[in-house]
Amino acid sequence: MRRRGKIERYKLASVVILALLLVTTSFSCGCLKSDEGAWMKVTDDLGRNVTIPHKPERIVSLAPSVTEILFAIGAGDRVVGVDEISNYPPEVAEIEKVGSYARISTEKVVDLNPDLVVGAYGNGIETIEKISDLGIPVVGLNPRTLDEILDSINLLGEVTGCEENATRLTNEMKVRIDRVKNASKKAAHRPRVLYVIWHDPLYTAGNGTFEDEMISIAGGKNLAADLPGYSIMTLETVIDRDPEVIITTSGGGMGVKEANISYEYILSEERFADLTAVREGRVYVIDADIACRPGPRIVDALEEIFRFIHPELCEGEEQ
Structure with missing residues (x-):
């Protein structure tokens, strides 16, 4: 599987961690660490380096495939905006629309005050860069193979803090893909x-x-x-x-x-x-x-x- 979306995490300096421990209790969960000040860098499919300052709570999706991924990995309750083409799962119908797939309204995106936007190559690099220039983190996807689709799901699992759900989903998909591969060999x-x-x-x-x-x-x-x-x-x-x-x-x-x-x-x-x-x-x-x-x-x-x-x-x- 092609390695993409290489992620680097930078932890706070030990002295800062020690100071924080004096005033707060630590906790753990199956999601991405979201300690105050923690952050990550992602290289997306468009070759852009994207900084995610914290675990996203308000996400806008610019493509139907992205919308489906976000809901499938358990981040759907944080999606506040989608493109007009997104129609699955059914609850997407109630979410604010930000324009058609190829003609996204930057103004509508900004009005939703997102802390993460996820788009696709088909949205146009100009649209993605325009939103990014406003200080909003934008991750762009462009999978062209089944392996890259699995990579996209795992990447969104990372940036939304839903790694475990994403891994579980992609593992299930791999099993089904392998089942077809094995069956077709009998032809x-x-x-x-x-x-x-x-x-x-x-x-x-x-x-x-x-x-x-x-x-x-x-x-x-x-x-x-x-x-x-x-x-x-x-x-x-x-x-x-x-x-x-x-x-x-x-x-x-x-x-x-x-x-x-x-x-x-x-x-x-x-x-x-x-x-x-x-x-x-x-x-x-x-x-x-x-x-x-x-x-x-x-x-x-x-x-x-x-x-x-x-x-x-x-x-x-x-x-």
Whole structure:
């Protein structure tokens, strides 16, 4: 696992600790030390050095994946603001909104008086730096693999003081990932898989994306593995490579629920009529909120992708 978010903790000088011990009692818990004056430094995914002065009590999330992580590790009760796309868990609906994912309102963020903001690469470095320049600690995430998603969860566990919960969660996720890895090894054939993020133009997930990694772990061969990141694939290339399985996402992946428009396009496009996946009825839809958010529910997506690619290995399992 790639080491990231390297954390350095600086304790008070021993003389100060001794002085404090004269006027207060010590205590311990499963959370990050929050003694007055204690602090930590974090190097985030954007290469920024961020100082966290104390255990955060008012957190603003700028991305739906971040929101899901914070709630999953037990820091949800300290979240005072989220982006408009955040829709899970359900209680997020009652939290103050600070703008859309790509158009965050700095003014609304500041009005909430946060002591920690957590954003993502998609928010834009300008937005993150603008908030940071106001003296508010901002941690930016940009996970591109399953291991990096686990790292992101553990990092937020560190900076929120919920290390134990984060470790427990990531360990559970690892078990589920390994279960799919072991199951897919039993496959006699690795079918060609096309993962459609959007249809017009046809965007797919290529090399260096966690979607590409999930297809591989689930026992498939990604038709776009030779393309960088999220790339456009021409209809001619799709026809030439003839996918055996096509997986489409519902909506845009950030909470926009459009009625399976990419799925319907694949089935209605006359030039795709002879594709193996179309002829054999192996065109599927996956919830983009689960599959495109680098957070705790990504393992749900992995397991569903495995069922799409190798249903023969899932017979007898509860769906």
